[in-house]
Amino acid sequence: MSRVPVTILTGFLGAGKTTLLNRILTEHHGRRIAVIENEFGEIGIDQGLVVNADEEVFEMSNGCICCTVRGDLIRVLGNLGKRRDKFDYVLVETTGLADPGPVAQTFFMDDDIAAEYALDGIVTVVDAVHVDQQLGRSRETEEQIAFADVVVLNKTDLVEERRLDELEARIRSMNGVTAMHRASFGSVAVDVLLDQRSFDLTVALDRRPTFLEPEYPFEWTGVYRLDPGTHTLRFDAGPDPTMGLAVLPLPEATIEALEAGAERCVRVFAEPPACVRVGDQVTPGHHVDAALDAVDQTAVTLLIGEGTGEQLYGLFCEHLAEEYHPTVTTADGATIAPVIERAWVAAHEHDESVTSVGIEADGNVDGDRLNQWLGKLLDDKGTDLFRMKGFLAVAGETDRVVFQGVHMLLDSQPDRPWGDEPRRNQLVFIGRDLDADELRAGFQACLV
Amino acid sequence: MPGLTGRVAQRRRAGVLRQGWSHLLDDYPTALAWACGGRLVMTGDSSGALTAVDAARSDIVWSFADAHEPGPVHLAAGGPSFVVSAGADGVVASRDAATGALRWRHELGAAWLDTISVSPDGSRVATAAGRHAHRWSADGGDAWTSFEHPSTVAAVAWTPAGELVTASFGAVCVFGDDPEPKARFEWQGSLVSLVLSPDGDVVACGSQDNTVHFWRTATGTDAAMYGYPAKPSALAFDDASRLLATGGGEAVTVWVFGDGGPEGSTPGVLDAHADTVTSLAFAPRSTTLASGGRDGGVLVWRLGPDGNGKAVGFNVCDGRIEAVAWRPDGRSLAAIDASGHLTTWRTGS
Numbered sequence: 001m002s003r004v005p006v007t008i009l010t011g012f013l014g015a016g017k018t019t020l021l022n023r024i025l026t027e028h029h030g031r032r033i034a035v036i037e038n039e040f041g042e043i044g045i046d047q048g049l050v051v052n053a054d055e056e057v058f059e060m061s062n063g064c065i066c067c068t069v070r071g072d073l074i075r076v077l078g079n080l081g082k083r084r085d086k087f088d089y090v091l092v093e094t095t096g097l098a099d100p101g102p103v104a105q106t107f108f109m110d111d112d113i114a115a116e117y118a119l120d121g122i123v124t125v126v127d128a129v130h131v132d133q134q135l136g137r138s139r140e141t142e143e144q145i146a147f148a149d150v151v152v153l154n155k156t157d158l159v160e161e162r163r164l165d166e167l168e169a170r171i172r173s174m175n176g177v178t179a180m181h182r183a184s185f186g187s188v189a190v191d192v193l194l195d196q197r198s199f200d201l202t203v204a205l206d207r208r209p210t211f212l213e214p215e216y217p218f219e220w221t222g223v224y225r226l227d228p229g230t231h232t233l234r235f236d237a238g239p240d241p242t243m244g245l246a247v248l249p250l251p252e253a254t255i256e257a258l259e260a261g262a263e264r265c266v267r268v269f270a271e272p273p274a275c276v277r278v279g280d281q282v283t284p285g286h287h288v289d290a291a292l293d294a295v296d297q298t299a300v301t302l303l304i305g306e307g308t309g310e311q312l313y314g315l316f317c318e319h320l321a322e323e324y325h326p327t328v329t330t331a332d333g334a335t336i337a338p339v340i341e342r343a344w345v346a347a348h349e350h351d352e353s354v355t356s357v358g359i360e361a362d363g364n365v366d367g368d369r370l371n372q373w374l375g376k377l378l379d380d381k382g383t384d385l386f387r388m389k390g391f392l393a394v395a396g397e398t399d400r401v402v403f404q405g406v407h408m409l410l411d412s413q414p415d416r417p418w419g420d421e422p423r424r425n426q427l428v429f430i431g432r433d434l435d436a437d438e439l440r441a442g443f444q445a446c447l448v
Numbered sequence: 449m450p451g452l453t454g455r456v457a458q459r460r461r462a463g464v465l466r467q468g469w470s471h472l473l474d475d476y477p478t479a480l481a482w483a484c485g486g487r488l489v490m491t492g493d494s495s496g497a498l499t500a501v502d503a504a505r506s507d508i509v510w511s512f513a514d515a516h517e518p519g520p521v522h523l524a525a526g527g528p529s530f531v532v533s534a535g536a537d538g539v540v541a542s543r544d545a546a547t548g549a550l551r552w553r554h555e556l557g558a559a560w561l562d563t564i565s566v567s568p569d570g571s572r573v574a575t576a577a578g579r580h581a582h583r584w585s586a587d588g589g590d591a592w593t594s595f596e597h598p599s600t601v602a603a604v605a606w607t608p609a610g611e612l613v614t615a616s617f618g619a620v621c622v623f624g625d626d627p628e629p630k631a632r633f634e635w636q637g638s639l640v641s642l643v644l645s646p647d648g649d650v651v652a653c654g655s656q657d658n659t660v661h662f663w664r665t666a667t668g669t670d671a672a673m674y675g676y677p678a679k680p681s682a683l684a685f686d687d688a689s690r691l692l693a694t695g696g697g698e699a700v701t702v703w704v705f706g707d708g709g710p711e712g713s714t715p716g717v718l719d720a721h722a723d724t725v726t727s728l729a730f731a732p733r734s735t736t737l738a739s740g741g742r743d744g745g746v747l748v749w750r751l752g753p754d755g756n757g758k759a760v761g762f763n764v765c766d767g768r769i770e771a772v773a774w775r776p777d778g779r780s781l782a783a784i785d786a787s788g789h790l791t792t793w794r795t796g797s
Contacts, residue, residue: 052558054578054600056599056600056617058617058637058638058656059636059637067657069638069656071599071600071617071638071656072600074656075560075562075600075602076560079519079520079536079560079562082476082478082494082520083476083494083518083519083520110656110679111678111679111724112679112681112724115724115742
């Protein structure tokens with residue numbers, strides 16, 4: 001008997017959950033969807049079988065929050081299961097303040113529910129206008145993002161593009177494995193929300209986690225066409241005392257070339273910077289820290305070496321152009337505008353308590369040591385670990401082992417033979433106050 | 449269900465269940481009760497229908513397709529003469545068992561009603577709607593409502609003296625005439641099932657955290673039984689108040705009360721189902737137990753004084769067993785399963 005898939009819809013009040021819900025119900029004509037609602041939305045739900053449930057969190061006698069389930073869901077789903085022929089999908093809309101943990105755990109901890117329902121995924125609707133404030137104030141919003149398999153960044157029509165890039169990067173720094181879609185008025189294709197099989201180990205890992213995207217030490221790059229000779233580079237005064245920067249030649253003025261250049265520039269930025277002051281010279285290929293101590297504008301001399309005519313250079317800046325307005329002028333005083341530019345959102349911008357920690361390592365792990373380490377980790381940190389996913393090369397096993405977990409509930413199974421593929425491990429932990437170094441060291445110690 | 453059929457096949461020669469008749473209902477059956485002294489078997493189903501079947505001739509005596517709005521229906525028989533039903537429409541209704549004629553009907557609002565019970569002497573009826581328990585006299589009058597429980601009331605039951613007992617998150621409450629409970633037995637966990645020993649000395653609950661918790665009503669002393677692989681949603685006491693059969697996994701675990709137990713004792717373990725036990729019922733005035741499982745199996749067990757026993761009858765239905773119920777004389781057993789069948793057997797060796 002196939003289990004009925006369930007999607008959990010979370011998001012702060014006003015983020016647009018109900019709009020999205022109505023959209024799903026309107027568009028998904030082929031499905032008979034039952035909706036379990038926990039609050040009165042901004043607007044009514046007009047279709048489908050709608051059941052109201054009073055959120056009831058059942059804590060266990062052992063006090064373990066990882067065993068906490070939602071009693072209202074158990075009751076309602078139990079009753080709905082007896083009307084199985086009348087629907088084939090369930091949407092659970094939680095209140096804006098709901099902790100997604102117990103909702104998700106209900107589908108694993110309760111025998112009766114697990115027998116009849118399969119959690120398909122957690123969709124979190126984020127209000128692009130207000131999420132920045134909410135993230136500072138509300139643990140619930142952080143946790144809803146941390147638990148998400150899919151984030152819908154809603155109300156994007158009210159926010160400018162660059163801001164959206166920053167928000168996406170902020171959300172990714174918290175949850176590196178979530179899929180993310182932009183929407184206004186909940187306009188997102190239903191097939192990226194439902195039937196995701198996010199908790200199905202056989203498909204969950206086919207989506208490559210994005211947590212391994214590099215975190216750049218610079219926030220903005222402009223690409224300029226520059227002749228050999230002397231140029232002037234100016235920055236406005238701003239909140240930071242110095243501006244880290246590097247100038248690198250680029251082969252062409254495309255985003256791809258720029259992104260490839262960014263990889264090279266990360267290594268340049270890794271070198272200790274030389275300090276430069278007003279009037280000092282800056283040459284391509286070096287990491288410098290320009291002291292922004294002039295009252296209005298700081299100007300340094302940009303010396304482009306002997307070359308054969310005009311060439312493309314990327315100016316990689318530690319801080320955003322909109323804050324410091326970098327300008328490049330020729331010796332004649334003509335201003336050169338960038339051909340293309342790109343903001344990189346540096347991960348250090350927000351000090352999130354909820355983060356993703358990705359671990360990648362070649363080779364094999366010792367199964368026993370890994371179990372011991374994970375067991376202790378879950379004992380100590382299970383409450384703060386929201387989600388984990390990954391695959392492992394276990395010494396002595398011919399198959400890749402895939403695993404994933406919600407709090408302390410960990411599920412793993414062999415996936416496919418490694419064959420000729422190099423054996424390696426990839427894990428991601430999403431949680432609160434995670435110590436990345438400790439996690440990495442702990443995992444390293446399990447390698448054989 | 450190969451596991452079950454495989455395991456019980458060896459006991460084929462010992463079968464005491466002789467197939468009676470089987471009825472295919474219109475929808476998923478959710479409630480089962482014998483009425484009129486065992487002359488009728490009644491079911492409720494997910495369409496909101498109630499059906500009464502003549503136990504001897506297997507024909508339908510009465511049926512109401514729209515007894516309740518669509519949704520699971522729950523049923524209880526009151527003495528020989530009436531049945532009460534509760535549904536997802538928030539309605540409690542009482543009907544004449546023999547004719548199906550409506551006696552009374554109360555609407556409790558939007559809440560789904562998941563439990564209904566008639567007091568042992570047939571004089572009172574109770575249900576729960578959300579966080580409130582409701583009680584009436586058998587004629588539908590004398591309405592009484594409990595205080596607001598801290599969470600949804602999962603089950604209601606009665607003491608032999610006719611006092612209402614409720615189970616919810618964190619506590620069992622016993623009520624006199626006051627809306628506030630006269631006694632509370634607390635346990636920091638979600639209580640999902642409830643049974644009282646027929647002598648009223650023990651109240652037992654299955655809890656969401658895979659334990660069975662019980663209290664001695666006279667003293668309030670309590671104990672918890674750990675080690676269940678699943679939540680014990682099926683519980684049954686024998687008429688002598690000595691054996692407590694509990695589900696909570698594939699095995700039936702039987703605790704023996706008396707001789708200082710069950711604290712510190714080893715329970716009887718009845719192991720034959722291939723999936724979670726969903727329903728348990730002791731035959732009247734005996735230690736013969738019927739068990740139904742998610743595997744579709746119906747087994748009959750003869751239990752010894754230590755709670756252990758052997759399966760003496762078996763059958764496999766087409767779907768997960770929703771409920772098993774003995775005829776008041778103990779000579780027939782009925783079961784409803786997820787395939788929509790109401791099946792009866794005659795029992796005897």
